[in-house]
Amino acid sequence: MKKILLPYGQTKLELNLPEERIAGILESHAHEFKAEKSESELVRDALENPVDSPRLKDLVVGKKNIVLIASDHTRPVPSKVILPEIMKEIEAGNPDATLTILIATGFHRLTTRDELISKFGEEMVDHPKIKYVVHDSGNEDELTYVGLLPSGGKLIVNKLAVEADLLISEGFIEPHFFAGFSGGRKSVLPGVCSRTTVLANHCSKFIADPNSRAGSLDDNLMHKDMLWAAEAVNLQFICNVLLDADKKVIAAYAGHLNNAHRKGCAFMNELAGVKAIPSDIAITTNGGAPLDQNIYQSVKGMTAAEATCNPGGVIIMASSCNDGHGGESFYRVFADEPDNQKIMDQFLATPQEETIPDQWESQILCRLLLKFKIIMVTDAPEQMIRDMHMDYAHSLDEAIAMADEYLGKKDSKITVIPDGIAVIVNPAD
Structure with a gap:
């Protein structure tokens, strides 16, 4: 046996x-992969060496309305590891800056305070320079129209994301059963979009398309909409991690919305691909x-x-x-x-x-x-x-x-x- x-x-x-x-x-080889550095060191290295982007500490200079899109309670993103390192970067470039964390619930139920504490830690939830807002895809008062997606659907996004003078995101990269991979552009769509936008992007035509499968990006119509949406609201900097079976960080990628994400996806594809x-x-x-x-x-x-x-x-x-x-x-x-x-x-x-x-x-x-x-x-x-x-x-x-x-x-x-x-x-x- x-x-x-x-x-x-x-x-x-x-x-x-x-x-x-x-x-x-x-099994994914990610479960076997052993990083040579600690989780925090991996995130810190990624932030200090961003892909095709200035460092975050340089981007925050002079910014007064910094918004970080963060994953919700349904995702095992180790925000307790990522957020402290992001805050160090922000404070290094703009000591007086305050940060709004917009919880990307997408079409999920709203995240509770207890779930925020579990995800970020009580110290970060009560941090005097951090404000938390849970995105509600059905609250039209919090949303604004941005334009038409390549698919023809309406792009309606949380106002906080659109009005930010610096929009950043954290997340994790794993195979996604119809978007190809999680992370990157998904922080915006579906993360902080309206129900109308999510429904248009997740339509039956796209779901039925054979390219809407795990590991597929290039010909994935859903990915095309998602990337367009993130670029439309100027998601300027991301920090995404890869996780092992114990939900521990084994790699981190920061910087340009698409290029950093693609680099992380390429490594995930090496680790996760099985016959x-x-x-x-x-x-x-x-x-x-x-x-x-x-x-x-x-x-x-x-x-x-x-x-x-x-x-x-x-x-x-x-x-x-x-x-x-x-x-x-x-x-x-x-x-x-x-x-x-x-x-x-x-x-x-x-x-x-x-x-x-x-x-x-x-x-x-x-x-x-x-x-x-x-x-x-x-x-x-x-x-x-x-x-x-x-x-x-x-x-x-x-x-x-x-x-x-x-x-x-x-x-x-x-x-x-x-x-x-x-x-x-x-x-x-």
């Missing part, structure tokens, strides 16, 4: 499999907390399994989902319509300007449901899982037994993906 530990919430689940059943284990190992059963996760806090986010990890599971096979998703489904409209799509094909047909017939909230996640989940049986090992309510057309298991062993019964044999090969959001699964040779 081989023991494999799978991240699950704040803990790990133990998966024990007979060696002969394991087709392969797909698919086709099998009838694929077991995956969402990398543990905070990314596995709901079903909505967990769809991301499922797409890694999609890239290696044989059509008609079984995806087993281990995700704590302690926050439930993560979106009422996302949940209702499946709870109110039993026919997956009807759901998909409706999505594909929906014009860009009429995109339904959370449609993108629903569309991707529906795509998976049309190709595979999905079994969830989760803390979410069993009925909720069944309402969303998936099967429920209390344990990994039970899930495998269910998969065996469904497939009609007990020796199907199994591909294991310990962290489904950390890998780019490329086609097998």
Whole structure:
């Protein structure tokens, strides 16, 4: 038997499999990469040696309205490491400067004070020179129109970002299941945009495009919109990090919005790219907390399994989902319509300007449901899982037994993906 530990919430689940059943284990090399410097040193080095940009301490000179876009509670960005180093740079160039941190909630729920403290630390949350504002994509009083995206959608952005005399951002770079990679331009779109803008960018046409996949940027229509938006509001400087399985910084890139991001993406592509190992059963996760806090986010990890599971096979998703489904409209799509094909047909017939909230996640989940049986090992309510057309298991062993019964044999090969959001699964040779 081989023991494999799978991240699950704040803990790990133990998966024990007979060696002969394991087709392969797909892991990012980021989990093996060992940085030669501490997390803070890596961030500091990046800030001191920015890519195609002046140093931040030079950019802040004379600036009175500095805004930092920071990721929200759904992202494992180590802001406790990044923010102190950014503040040192700001204070070195402009000792009297104050900083507004705009929390990029995108289409997510608002971040709470307790979550801010968990993310930034109480000392930084109560810092006298830092003000925190949580972006609300539905509050029109806080938003302003900027222009039309290449796709034709309206770009409407938080006023704080648009009115800043210096706009910067922090974030992390990982494979993203339809934007190619996280980080960089995503801080603006969807991070601090209106619901209208997010819906236009996340339309069914873009989601259905085969280039809207993990690791893809050059021909990705969603990325094109996102980059245009970030340039339109003059996102002038970014600090993005790469993380290992323990959410520790292993590399950092700072400087020019696109060039620094691309450099980080290139390294992530080296670390995260794996070859698919086709099998009838694929077991995956969402990398543990905070990314596995709901079903909505967990769809991301499922797409890694999609890239290696044989059509008609079984995806087993281990995700704590302690926050439930993560979106009422996302949940209702499946709870109110039993026919997956009807759901998909409706999505594909929906014009860009009429995109339904959370449609993108629903569309991707529906795509998976049309190709595979999905079994969830989760803390979410069993009925909720069944309402969303998936099967429920209390344990990994039970899930495998269910998969065996469904497939009609007990020796199907199994591909294991310990962290489904950390890998780019490329086609097998």
